[in-house]
Amino acid sequence: MEALTWQGEQDVRVNEVPRPEIVEPTDAILEITATAICGSDLHLYNGYMPAMEEGDVIGHEPMGEVIEVGSEVERLEVGDRVVVPFTISCGSCWFCEEDMYSLCDESNPNAEMAREEMGHSPAGLFGFSHMLGGFDGGQAEYLRVPYADVGPVKIDSGLSDEEVLFLSDIFPTGYMAAENADIEDGDTVAVWGCGPVGQFAIQSAWMLGADRVIAIDRIPERLDMASYHGDADIVNYENDDVYDRLMDMTRGRGPDRCIDAVGTEAHGTGLTGVTDRVKQGAKLQDDRPYVLREAIQCCRKGGTLSVPGVYLGRANVPFGALMNKAITVKTGQTHVQRYLDPLLEKIEDGEIDPSFVVTHEGSLSDAPDLYEKFNEKEDGCIKAVLTP
Template identity: 55%
Template sequence: MKALVWHGKEDIRHETVPDPEIEDDRDAIIKVTSCAICGSDLHLFHNLIPAMMPGDIVGHEMMGEVVEVGRGVSKLSKGDRIVIPFTINCDECDQCRRGNFSLCERSNRNKEMADKLYGHAPAGLFGYTHLTGGYPGGQAEYLRVPFADGTHIKVPDSLTDEQVLFLGDIFPTGWQAAVQCEIERSDTVAVWGAGPVGQMAVRSAIILGARQVVVIDRLQERLSMAAAAGAETINFEEESVVERLDALTGGKGPDKCIDAVGLEAHAASHIDSVMDRMKQMTMTANDRAHVLREMIYVCRGGGTLSIPGVYSGLIDKVPFGIAMNKGLTFRMGQTHVRRWTDDLTRRIEEGEIDPSFVITHSAPLEEGPGLYRTFRNKQDSCVKVVLKP
């Protein structure tokens, strides 16, 4: 089959690889009908997430049709149309039973290695680092789905691929970020980053009843997309984020802050961003944490910081004293995708939201390597890429 294969920093190739096979009774194989390039795929593209191996198939936002099931699979049949959550879930362990699907205790097949690094291993993930199992990803024609009974979202035939594909990652990720804020009707929610997850977080915060949603970015096309939903916008290259947020909140600061940027904050004129960028270039640091620092500074006392953005390692110069003295609450984590998807599927069906608004580029899988570059370079007003194997 054809797949997008990671070979190193900035080196993704469209190659022919062996077809996946049933390896365990609980596996299923799907024929991928749509997949997407996620912002966190760019962290892999930049080799900022440790323990990738040349030859790894990338991609963790995908859906398709079941073409084969193992003998132990009871909830799926050939022909079922499913979205695959990026977290692999056994559905049996204590964390899965608690709904903490991104912390499944059984699906990470490199658990021992991850335990040593993280203390306790997170779940297995598709198309990601070997610290999360090193499972082949879904930017491919076919995908093996381990623990298939727990690792799927059945979707109605009445909805298109474009409407439901993002149930596997960015929609529930933006939703969880907003839910973690415990939004009240008087709240101002500030969202850093108007990329795909930021766009979903903006709309989720609006649906959840925020009084005011503010989005911070530097790319006009992305700000225009956030404004379309009703968000106030701040272009951080044109105005002071701190001053504008103060102005929008009567000097109080936003009640809730969402970091939809993560470890690759843009190195603009802020001295900490420049320093972070230099440390990355000289391989002395992994994460550029400007957004985190700025959120801690501007957030209203007693507020909440929700962090769906990915961080990978040790973060330098985090003003934790400010966070402590302001009594801030931190909520974060990989998304417990299936905790939210029944509700979100229903919202899509009822026409409350249509996540396909975020798609700006759709192309055959073979164009994936070039579109990684386009997406990374923010060229051609690219916000979200969908690939068709």
């Protein structure tokens, strides 16, 4: 079959690879009908993700049709149309039973590698580092889905692929980010990053009762989407000092809830005021935890900082500011399975049509070009969907 493979920094290629087969009796095999490129894929693409190997099949936002099931699969049948969460979860360990699926204790066969780095291992992920299992990903014609009774959600209704595909990751991720922000009536929520995750964090902040949403980015099309679709007030960090603007907008108090939907690859703004403020303390390489530090500086005292943005290794965080300002921090990979049914219901009820983020479509062979566009934020690319 054809699949998109990782070959090194900014080098992804479509290759012929063996078609996946049932390995465990709890597996299912899917024929992929749609699969998206995610901001998390850019960490691999840009070479920040440890333990990648040449030829790894990437991608973790897939959906498709079940074409084969293992002998112990009970919930799925051949012919079912499903969306697959990016997190692989066993469904029966202590963490899964507590609804913390992205912390599954059983699904990462390379847990030892993760333990060395982090003390414990999170769940295995599709199409990611070998430290998180090295599972083949879903930017391919076919996909093996482990623990097929736990992850995939069946789509029976007449909804299109693009309306439901983002249940695999970015809609639940934006939603959990907003939920983690502990939004209360009257709150102002600031969202750094108007990529796909930021867009869904904005939508979800409204669903969870925000009084005002402020979106921060520098890419005009993304800010436009946040304003037009997300009804957010916008701040372009290239034109404005983010700290000053946010203080102006909140009478000096700062946003009650701050969401970092950017992560490890944040750009520095280059503005002197901001740089001085957020570059305090020792610097991490290339100033990468830039948004994290800016959000901590801006957040109101006693507020909440929610971090869906992915960080790798160490991030240089001003812990003193967090402590003295009594800021609550919540973060994590998304417990996707927890949100599938309630968010599918919102789509079915017409409360939201997640396909508003899609700007680019193509076949698998277009993937290298679409990765480049998405990475460079060129050509108005906000979310690209591949149809193998």
